[in-house]
Each structure stands twice: as structure tokens, then as C-alpha cells.
């Protein structure tokens with residue numbers, strides 16, 4: 179059985195011609211709303227117990243509206259929401275806390291509204307207080323709290339009792355990173371115990387870290403429902419298409435090191451060693467990325483790359499239209515979709531690089547970088563956009579996300595994703611101890 183089923187959900191807000199008409203309707207006057215404004219239409223999906231789902235979408239896409247209808251704080255205009263379990267939702271800052279009551283009193287009130295008895299809340303109170311970590315403020319009126327403090331109490335009380343479904347809107351973003359990490363630790367623990375999670379975040383990284391599946395909302399409809407990596411890729415495409423995007427970095431490559439076969443003009447990208455057939459390719463067209471080449475320590479398409487080697491990443495683009503400015507881009511991610519490094523020609527050249535092209539041009543670009551990565555598989559993306567990054571009007575022409583698999587190996591271990599190449603010295607040692615060591 180599904181934990182949550184959302185079926186043909188829709189929401190319309192009534193828009194009145196004037197305030198007078200709106201108030202008239204409250205008093206039962208037979209005034210017709212001048213217009214119904216549908217902000218959500220025909221949204222259907224279901225969630226199995228234990229799944230974790232991210233919801234992404236641009237501002238105004240309908241994320242909060244959807245979550246409020248799932249949580250039951252907003253009535254749908256059509257369709258239905260069926261939940262088989264207890265929901266806890268951290269939707270809006272303060273969760274409806276009463277400003278004049280203290281944190282402690284609000285905890286009693288909120289947990290009471292969630293259906294817990296005074297005795298249950300009293301028993302959980304020490305743990306809630308400890309989790310929130312706001313010290314003496316816990317017994318001060320909530321009106322004196324910062325937004326981060328309100329969020330701390332809201333999260334502590336909402337998750338004091340493990341819900342079947344936890345809904346977290348952007349709320350966590352107001353917390354400091356220490357508290358966010360603490361929240362995600364609790365979320366992770368509850369998920370391991372079977373809790374279902376719905377997380378809204380503008381951070382693609384948060385979504386791929388915490389959710390296996392995601393839904394892209396677009397103008398109040400489900401734009402895409404799939405793995406969180408696929409969905410965040412599409413979401414980023416949307417953003418990059420309309421906002422200042424990932425840069426490009428360009429260096430028009432000299433063919434010296436590049437062998438002849440890379441200089442042909444056919445689309446042979448998918449035939450190259452390391453190509454990932456599960457790449458996600460997207461773009462408005464006008465250019466096509468035809469080929470790529472990786473050279474590390476003189477070796478073309480190395481099957482394994484020693485960590486910290488210098489790599490040259492070439493890619494070849496055919497332009498099918500004239501563009502005043504194009505911007506090649508490059509990105510490395512982990513297999514989970516965590517961004518390790520992204521750049522573009524504009525960023526990498528500190529705004530110095532302007533590339534204009536004509537229809538029929540073939541250009542080859544190169545990003546050169548040191549691969550300070552940990553051992554394991556990584557995914558490389560290439561992209562070409564047109565527009566002016568300073569004006570925030572980049573249009574993706576061809577993006578080949580996660581198109582190439584990079585296998586990094588290393589001998590000396592470290593912990594984490596990026597090799598920061600620490601060195602170690604003993605700066606002082608008690609001379610007597612040094613002697614003992616020497617005698618040994």
C-alpha cells in the first residue's frame with residue numbers, strides 16, 4: 179500500500195476585481211469571483227513507505243502549495259490526497275507558534291495539536307529542549323527569537339516523535355549549517371527506521387544527497403518524476419537556461435597533442451572509451467557537442483587515472499547558427515550527483531574569454547585541471563551555451579550531462595571527496611619523549 183497518494187490535485191485561487199467584492203463575498207453577497215487563477219492542475223503521484231522524495235522547481239512552481247495540501251493545511255480545489263500514516267510537516271517558519279508564549283509553552287501547544295498528550299510531551303520535553311539548543315531562550319517568548327531559533331524549536335518538536343511522513347519545506351535553509359547537519363542526521367536516522375521524507379530544496383545537492391527520487395514541478399504541474407539525479411539535471415537545465423549559469427571555460431585547443439581522429443567532423447561522442455550511455459542530453463539546439471578526448475600524462479582515454487594527475491578535457495562543438503557569444507562549460511560530479519567542480523570559459527578566464535562563432539564553425543575547447551579527487555567513479559559533463567553570462571541570459575544549446583565516466587585510483591588513502599593535500603609535521607616534541615623514541 180502507498181503511504182501517500184496524490185490524485186489529480188488542483189488549486190485555484192480566486193481573484194476579485196476589488197477588495198470590496200472580496201469582502202462582500204465573505205458576508206455572503208452574491209458576488210462572483212472575477213477570475214479563478216489555477217496555480218496547480220492535475221498533479222498525481224504516489225509514494226511508497228520508506229521512499230524519500232525531493233520536490234524541485236523554480237519560484238512559484240507550486241512546491242509550497244503542494245506541500246500544504248499534503249499536510250492538510252490548505253484545501254485542494256480539486257483532486258484528493260490520501261495519507262496512510264502520521265504526517266509531521268515543517269512548512270512555514272514558526273509553524274504557527276504564538277509569539278507571546280515561550281518556546282516551552284509553544285512546544286506543548288504544537289505537540290498537542292499533533293495529537294500528543296500533555297504527559298507524552300512532558301516526557302519528551304528534555305530531549306526537545308536539548309535538541310533545539312537555544313539555552314535560556316527556551317523559556318522566553320517566541321517573539322524574541324531569531325528565525326533560526328524558531329526553526330530549531332520547530333524542527334525539535336516536529337520530529338520529537340518519529341512520524342511516518344516528514345515534510346520539510348525550505349525551512350531548514352534558515353538554520354545555520356551546524357543545526358542543518360544535525361537535522362539531516364536525525365532525518366537520516368529516521369529514514370533508516372522506515373520514515374518517508376518529502377524534501378523541498380533549491381539545492382540540487384541536498385536533493386541528491388537525501389532523496390532517491392524527485393519530482394520537478396513546473397507551472398503547477400509535474401514536469402518530470404524520476405531519479406533525483408535525472409530530475410536535478412533537468413532542473414539545473416531549466417535554471418541555466420534562464421539565469422546566470424554554469425560557466426564555460428574555454429581554451430581553443432591547439433591540435434598538437436590531439437590526434438587526427440579527433441579532428442574529423444562526425445558525431446562520434448558515443449563511440450569513445452568511457453562514454454556513459456545513460457548520459458542526459460539536453461539543449462535548445464544551434465550547436466552540437468560531437469566528440470571529446472581526455473588526455474592524462476600523455477595517455478589518451480586512460481582507463482584509470484591516478485588521483486592528482488593533470489587532465490586535459492577536450493570537446494568539439496559544431497555550431498549551426500551564428501552566435502555573438504558562446505560559453506563552453508565543464509562539470510565533475512560523484513556518481514550520487516554531488517557536484518565536485520564546475521566551471522566555464524567565462525569564469526575560468528575571469529571574464530576575459532569572449533567567443534563568437536558562425537554557422538558551420540567547428541571549435542574545440544579544452545579545460546585543464548588537476549584531478550584532486552578520491553578513488554572511485556566520477557561523472558563528467560560538457561556543455562555549450564550561448565549568451566552573455568554577465569546579463570544572466572545563458573541559453574543551453576547542447577548539454578551532455580554525466581556523459582563520461584572517469585575512474586580515479588589512488589594509493590594513499592584520505593577521507594572525503596577532495597584531496598586537499600595536507601602535509602603533517604611535528605612542530606614540538608618533549609625532548610625526553612624524543613629520546614625514548616630514539617632509544618626504541
Ligand SMILES: Nc1ncnc2c1ncn2[C@@H]1O[C@H](COP(=O)(O)OP(=O)(O)OP(=O)(O)O)[C@@H](O)[C@H]1O
Pocket residue numbers: 191217235236237238239240241242243244
Ligand atoms: N494565497 C494565495 N493567493 C493567490 N495566489 C497564491 C497564493 N499563494 C500562492 N499563490 C500563487 O501560487 C503559485 C505557487 O506558489 P508556491 O508558493 O506554491 O510556489 P513555490 O514553488 O513554493 O515557490 P517558492 O520557491 O518561491 O517558494 C504562485 O504563482 C503564487 O503566486
